[in-house]
Amino acid sequence: MxxxxxxxxxxxxxxxxxxxxxxxxxxxxxxxxxxxxxxxxxxxxxxxxxxxxxxxxxxxxxxxxxxxxxxxxxxxxxxxxxxxxxxxxxxxxxxxxxxxxxxxxxxxxxxxxxxxxxxxxxxxxxxxxxxxxxxxxxxxxxxxxxxxxxxxxxxxxxxxxxxxxxxxxxxxxxxxxxxxxxxxxxxxxxxxxxxxxxxxxxxxxxxxxxxxxxxxxxLGPIPQGEFAPFLEARFKRGRLGVSVDVLAAILSAADDVPYNVQRLCHQLWDMLAGKADRITEGDIGRAIAIILDQDAPYFSTAWDRLSLHQRQVLQAIARAGGRNVFASDFLTVHRLGSHSSVQTSLRQLLKEQILLKVNGEYRIADSFFREWIGTRSP
Ligand SMILES: Nc1ncnc2c1ncn2[C@@H]1O[C@H](COP(=O)(O)OP(=O)(O)O)[C@@H](O)[C@H]1O
Ligand SMILES: [Mg+2]
The missing domain is CATH 3.40.50.300 (P-loop containing nucleotide triphosphate hydrolases)
Structure with missing residues (x-):
């Protein structure tokens, strides 16, 4: 199949x-x-x-x-x-x-x-x-x-x-x-x-x-109300059951980004088809681990190109989210130095499309890259 x-x-x-x-x-x-x-x-x-x-x-x-x-x-x-x-x-x-x-x-x-x-x-x-x-x-x-x-x-x-x-x-x-x-x-x-x-x-x-x-x-992400039934029907066609909660967890692990959602579902199906009847929440983490492995060369190359400060900023955002990046305790806790150096790094990361700004929040554009950064943070 x-x-x-x-x-x-x-x-x-x-x-x-x-x-x-x-x-x-x-x-x-x-x-x-x-x-x-x-x-x-x-x-x-x-x-x-x-x-x-x-x-x-x-x-x-x-x-x-x-x-x-x-x-x-x-x-x-x-x-x-x-x-x-x-x-x-x-x-x-x-x-x-x-x-x-x-x-x-x-x-x-x-x-x-x-x-x-x-x-x-x-x-x-x-x-x-x-x-x-x-x-x-x-x-x-x-x-x-x-x-x-x-x-x-x-x-x-x-x-x-x-x-x-x-x-x-x-x-x-x-x-x-x-x-x-x-x-x-x-x-x-x-x-x-x-x-x-x-x-x-x-x-x-x-x-x-x-x-x-x-x-x-x-153009925003595909609304969950439209994407979830589409995905559920596809899993069903592939003889895998999936609950509403697990579907929601899949969409949120992929930040609703259509490519990442499809990639994650593809991996889940690959991993489970013929071996299980239903997907569990625990399967999502295992599928993501495989994707991170597959994409590691690409992520390392992207990481190598960044300055040390840009990496620090990304690690901080991966860990704590990107809502209050200029707050003084955010700067202190993550040892990010001055307001202006953070601004410079953010600007560059936005330009490279590694970060996105969504409703005032800085977000790592690729949810899998965010996970990968998370696994490397001390
Ligand atoms: N309407 C959609 N339905 C299902 N999957 C989609 C849809 N739009 C995008 N995708 C997924 O996202 C991937 C990237 O889509 P694409 O149209 O190439 O995006 P873009 O042009 O914005 O980079 C597709 O290969 C597919 O996996
Ligand atoms: Mg395109």
Whole structure:
């Protein structure tokens, strides 16, 4: 029997525990022509949610394109990937894709190939001069609106990990995107991202090109009321019983973070399937111990990169929680030194996304890393 729990890559279809409220809201806003920024820490399920929303839009006749900014390292690559995604939203067959590309991007001499999975890919002739690069930019950035008008329907385009484009030198492309996109009447843009503060700045800083371009939505963990029945049904399918209390303990051990929850359930099932009828609370600790063992190399590498003071701060938070980190007895008990040195370490740890700030509380983003730190504290 196959393990009923999936982690690591995106989950869609039956593997997606429906975030009904978020999904409805996303689909409604995008259908209404609203642009959105979708923010959450890593592994909360953004990509899965975005792809599920796009599937739903596409089944209603909206053209839906998905661009993973992470896959690109230059502005030209991003433009090419964008053109490919937009055209592929309308045509999946190579000959028709080529015809459409010739029609809309003829000046860029499009060519169609195939990727490893057999899906058609698009490449464009960019030439070598700055002028041809500019031509590419102009053509591709207006492609979504031109396609939507040509097909007389609405188009939605999602850029995942959009903040990654800030790594490109200069802000030229970002500015050009804004200045084109703002004139598009038949296209809704969705920008998702994990490095929350960077994407948030892109959307809300007055000097940023995308200032106030769209509404900012934060994605939280999957509500327990939705996730628990989903997990219970999966355990049942895998012939393992689980009580409401044990399920609650699993969710809380994983801080409700979807990836960690699925990982823990996966491990529990691995450990117990065929050997027990029910999961007990004691099994959770054993499963976590195995996960810590599996991830030890990764945790040690992360730990090695930190300064001694950052490690001390993390140990203190792992032990005592991160609510009162600036209180004088917290500083004294954990020998953290001055207020300002703690501030510096916290800022760095937030930037690295090792810590998150949730309702004023500093939290170690990965509950398993927190456990691992706990086992190493004196
Ligand atoms: N709606 C969901 N239902 C079930 N599991 C989910 C859901 N969303 C996320 N997950 C779990 O979290 C993991 C990471 O999801 P992903 O969409 O890649 O997150 P992100 O893009 O925020 O990093 C998935 O592999 C899956 O195990
Ligand atoms: Mg993702």
């Amino acid at each position: 196959q393990n009923p729990f999936k982690f690591g890559s995106v989950v869609t279809g039956g593997d997606f525990a429906d975030r009904r409220r978020e999904l409805t809201e996303l689909v409604r806003e995008l259908t209404d022509g609203q642009h959105l920024f979708l923010l959450s820490p890593r592994r909360y399920g953004k990509t899965s949610l975005v792809l599920t929303a796009l599937e739903s839009l596409s089944s209603r006749g909206t053209l839906a394109a998905y661009v993973d900014t992470f896959r690109t390292t230059t502005p030209v690559q991003l433009l090419e990937l964008m053109a490919q995604a937009v055209l592929r939203a309308a045509e999946s067959r190579p000959e028709r894709l080529l015809r459409l590309a010739m029609d809309l991007l003829g000046r860029l001499h499009p060519q169609v190939g195939a990727d490893a999975t057999g899906k058609p890919t698009l490449s464009l002739d960019i030439g070598t001069s700055p002028r041809s690069a500019l031509a590419l930019q102009e053509e591709v950035l207006d492609l979504p609106e031109r396609l939507a008008m040509k097909r007389m329907c609405q188009l939605v385009i999602a850029f995942d990990e959009f903040q990654e484009m800030q790594r490109f030198p200069g802000a030229g492309l970002e500015k050009a995107m804004r200045s084109h996109f703002q004139h598009h009447r038949h296209v809704s843009y969705l920008f998702a991202g994990s490095r929350q503060s960077v994407l948030q700045d892109m959307a809300t800083r007055e000097r940023s090109p995308f200032y106030k371009f769209g509404r900012v939505m934060s």
